[in-house]
Amino acid sequence: MDVPQIKKAxxxxxVVIVGSGAGGGMAAYQLSKAGANVALLEAGGYFDPADPKYINQLKWVYESPRRGAGTTRAFGDFDAAWGGWEIEGEPYSAAKGTEFHWFRSRMLGGRTNHWGRISLRFGPDDFKRKSLTGIGEDWPLGYExxxxxxxxxxxLIGVFGSKEGLRDAPDGRFLPPPKPRxxxxxxxxxxxxxxxxxxxSRLSILTKPIHDRGGCFYCAQCGRACxxxxxxSSSSxxxxxxxxTGRVNLINNAMAREVLxxxxxxxxxxxxxxxTLTMTEQAVMGKVVVLAASTCETARLLLNSKSPRFQNGLANSSGVVGKYLNDSTGASRSAFIPSLMDRKRYNEDGVGGAHIYTPWWLDNKKLDFPRGYxxxxxGGMGMPMYGFGFGMEGRNNMVPGRDGKPKEAGGYGADLKDDFRRFYGANIGMAGRGEPVPLESNYCEIDPNTVDRYGIPTLRFNYKWSDAEIKQAxxxxxxxxxxxxxxxxxxxxxxxxxxNNYGLEAPGKIIHEIGTARMGNDPKTSVLNKYSQAHDVKNLFVxxxxxxxxxGDKNVTWTILANSWRTSDYIIDQVKQKNI
Amino acid sequence: MKRRDSLKAITLSSLGFAGLNPQIAAAESIVPPDIKPVKIPGGRQKFEAERDAKLKADKFFTPHELRTVTVLGDIIIPADAKSGSASQAGVPAFIEFMMKDQPQWQTPMRGGIRWLDNVCVKRFEKKFADCTKAQQIEIVDEIAYPAKAKPNMSQGVSFFNMMRGFVATGFFTSPIGIKDLGYVGNTPNQWEGVPADVLKQYNLSYDE
Structure with missing residues (x-):
């Protein structure tokens, strides 16, 4: 077989941007609006939530032969995300005794197509954890x-919420929130x-239409893409x-190999x-390269971009690339609420997600763990999906039957059929999402033994929760x-x-991973400066x-968007000043 | 060679020689011109559409197994004054599909039916589906209530729990079951909050 020829355009x-999720999408938007000619690389296919080719929204559960089961899509058959924890031909590994689950979405907009739309600002203290607690790291920037x-x-994007005046959960410029269910x-x-x-809740869902986009019509299916x-979603x-704008060349099915x-x-x-469609090697040239391939994919790309000058990987003179990888903690519990039995039926779909949440409310100084959640x-009367009715034998003896007499768990027949009606909409669930302490010992690196189907060396993860996260759970x-x-x-x-670590989910399972090319003022302990510009390479940004x-204990998408916008402004400024 | 046989032969030789001779494998991977490509429904990826088409064409249950699942399904969810039965809602076909979609269920399902038939043959000299209604109910009563089931019926309890789950999911995710349950969403709506009468019933308000 011939050695593949690289075709250079x-x-x-x-600017060349790698990745079309929240970070890459925002950079493409801001830089193209400012007049830059942009190449936007996306490893997966094109996706437009409004194109019938891609629409799952408002389909009935029985339109799926598996009734919505997650056989080929981890979050169910109607979920918008293509990809998942495992992608054929794109393996990853974990060092012995450690664990990390890596969710990847190969499509325009990446993982923003199916996320929970939870759009929280960091609080002022979230930027100063080391100063305040002695562990972790400060940001080189603050809330201001x-x-x-x-x-x-x-x-620009729209988020609903309410003015609460909480220091740790700063208010935004909110659209009206939906009433609780x-x-x-x-x-x-x-x-x-x-x-x-x-x-x-503070969700990026339009309870009022803005900027030519439609208003929410309350189908509870944001995860299917709207x-x-x-x-x-970054796609739409x-x-x-x-x-x-006419200035962005979107290149789909482009799996980045190296930064040149x-x-x-x-x-x-x-x-x-x-x-990936023709399996040919290509290259696209640019004056500035912006990486937004996702936390771990960006680290992989930097580590794989080795050259005589950058033997340790690109922008990695510090050796920090791949380190301090951290995902949100997550633990959950569900409950049966007897007073919700035999409920009156009405459409309570609401927005896609909870209409309420609990921000962190305690002082960690008085607790035995250092970070909040x-x-x-x-809960609610949602569309019945695959899994409905499983486990009734653990449930229907908890309360007396319609006749007031105690019931035997399990059963069959007309009486059981009636139980399903009675118990419908009487369950609730709650899930904590917490801040972990970033550790140097939690990292991803290039696996010396493995490549993916494209011949690109793959990642090997090393990740263990510490006592801080277990006590939080x-x-x-x-x-x-x-x-x-x-x-x-x-x-x-x-x-x-x-x-079982108090139900603490395995690292990666919450899909909030961050930190593999962290910013800081000291080039010895960080990869990027406070403008997300590589310390080692001035025309490279992440x-x-x-x-x-x-x-923080804040889902990071809103901060990704804010940081990408800020970085884009800096790039525009530096180009104008002819510094890059 | 008949067309069907030649297709079989291609599959076999591909499995046997693909690793040895890439030219042969490449030649054989060319799709014969009269095989129609799978239509990809909206919202599906190509590999999903192809996978679904293949699963739907495959068969898992034997006629006897399918009959057993149908009888058992209608014992678990029978027709009543409000709605139809599991089989009227298409539950057996849904379970058939799930066995192929998630093969980890195949052994518990196939083995469970076998276990049930074995118990029935010992006691009534007939397989479950061939027993009288009274005989079927006698056995079901012994495996449908986990807390009071005898230890020697524990495998039957596990099987019945699995069946109860599949039948309930299959029924209540069908048009008949959704109507029965009273789910009225999945349609454009305006959310104005909990209806006033419901708020009153639960002694709640939006002013607190």
Whole structure:
């Protein structure tokens, strides 16, 4: 077989962006609007939530032969994300005794097509964890640097919420929040009664139409992608408008192999990639390269971009690339609420996600773990999906039958059929999402033994939770039971305990990973400066969550968007000043 | 050679020689011109559409197994005053599909039916589906209530739990079952909050 020839396009773009998720989409949008000619590489195919070719929204469960089961899509048959934890021909590994699960979405807009739309700002203290607690790392920036960008992101993309005046959960420029559903009102009342705050969610869903996008029509299916563009996904809100400027060349099915550099100047000159449809080697050249391939894919790309000048991988003189990888903690519990049995039926789909949440409310100085978490809630009379009715034998003896007599668990026949009706909509769930302590010992590296189907060396993960996260999960479980009991509910299943880290999900499972090319003021301990510009290479930038030193207990998408916008402004400024 | 046989032969030789001779493998991978490409429904990826088409064409249950699943399904969810039965809602076909879609269920399902038939043959000298209704109910009563089932019926309890789950999912995700359950969403709507009468019923309000 011939050695593949790399086809270099003659054109030199102002900017080459790798990845079309939140970070890459925002950079493509801002830079193209500012007049730059952009090449936007996306490893997966084209996706437009409004094109019938891609629409799953408003399909009935029985239109799926597996009734929505997650056989080929981890989050169910109607979920918008292509890809998942495992992608054929694209393996990864974990060092012995460690674990990491890597969710990848190969499509325009990446993982923003199916996410929970939870759009939280960091609080001022989230940028200063080392100063405040002695562990972790400070950002080279503070809330005051991001506040104007958070405001601009709110206005451009749209987010609903309520003004609460909480220091740790700063208010934004909110659209009106939807009213809580019935079970959410019950959670709110019970939690408030035991001193746990419950406030309206902050989701990037349009409760009022803005910028030619449609308003939410309350089908609860944001995870399927919205044909009215009434929620934020990078495909619909950033990438497609960016392409419409006429200055963005979107290159789909382009799996980046290496960032190319000039041996003399040490500057980046472009990106080589595999066209996954033709399996040909290609390259696209640019004056500036912006990486937004996702936290781990960006680290992989940097580590794989080796040259005599950058023997340790690109922008890695510090040796920090791949290190300090951290994902949100996650633990959950569900409960049966007897008072919700035999409910009146009405359409309570609402927006895609909870209408309420609990921001972190305690002081870690008084606790035995150093970082906080927020709580997300679920429940209601949703569309029955695959899994409905499984486990009734553990449930239907918890309350007397219609005749008031005790019931035997399990059963069959007309009586069982009636139980399904009675129990419908009487379950709730709650899940904690917490801040981990970033550790140098949690990292991804290039696996010396393995390549993917494109011949690109793959990642090997090394990740273990520390005591800080396990104790936080224990606290979550205790809190969940307190809330459930305050509601008069019955917790389902056995309470998770030390035997399974209190239900703490395995690293990577929450899909909030960050930190593999963190920014900082010291080039010896960080990869990027405070403009997300590589310390070692001035025309190389990273605008995904790889750049983040820590993640707070806030889902990071809003900060990715704010940081990418800020970085884009800096790139425009530096080009104008002829510094890059 | 008949067309069907030649296709079989291609499959076999591809499996046997693909690793040895790439030219042969490449030649054989050319799709014969009269095989229609799978139509990709909206929202599906190509590999999913192809996979679904293949699963739907395959058969898992034997006629006897399918009959057993149908009888058992209608015992678990029978027709009543409000709606139809599991089989009327298409549950057996859904379970058939799931066995192929998630093959980890195949052994518990096939083995469970076998276990059930074996118990029935010992006691009634007939397989479950051939037993009288009274005989079927006698056995079901012994495996449908986990807490009071005898230890020697524990495998039957596990099988019945699995069947109960599949039948319930299959029924309540069907048009008949959704109507029965009273789910009224999945349509453009305006969410104005919980209806006033429901708020009153639960002694809740939006002013608190």
């Amino acid at each position: 003659a054109k030199v773009y102002d 640097d991001y506040a104007p960008y958070y405001d601009k992101v709110d206005d 019935l079970h959410e009102l019950m959670i709110k009342k019970a939690a408030k009664g035991i001193g746990i705050p419950v406030i309206p 044909q009215a563009y009434a929620d934020f 809100v950033l990438c497609i408008p960016a392409v419409k 550099t000039d041996a003399k100047t040490g500057l980046v000159t472009g990106v080589s990639y595999v066209d 927020h709580i997300e809630y679920g 224990k606290h979550m479980q205790d809190t969940f039971e307190e809330i459930i009991h305050a509601m008069g509910g019955i917790p389902l299943g056995k309470k998770p305990g030390p035997e 605008v995904d969550a790889a750049a983040f030193p820590s993640q």
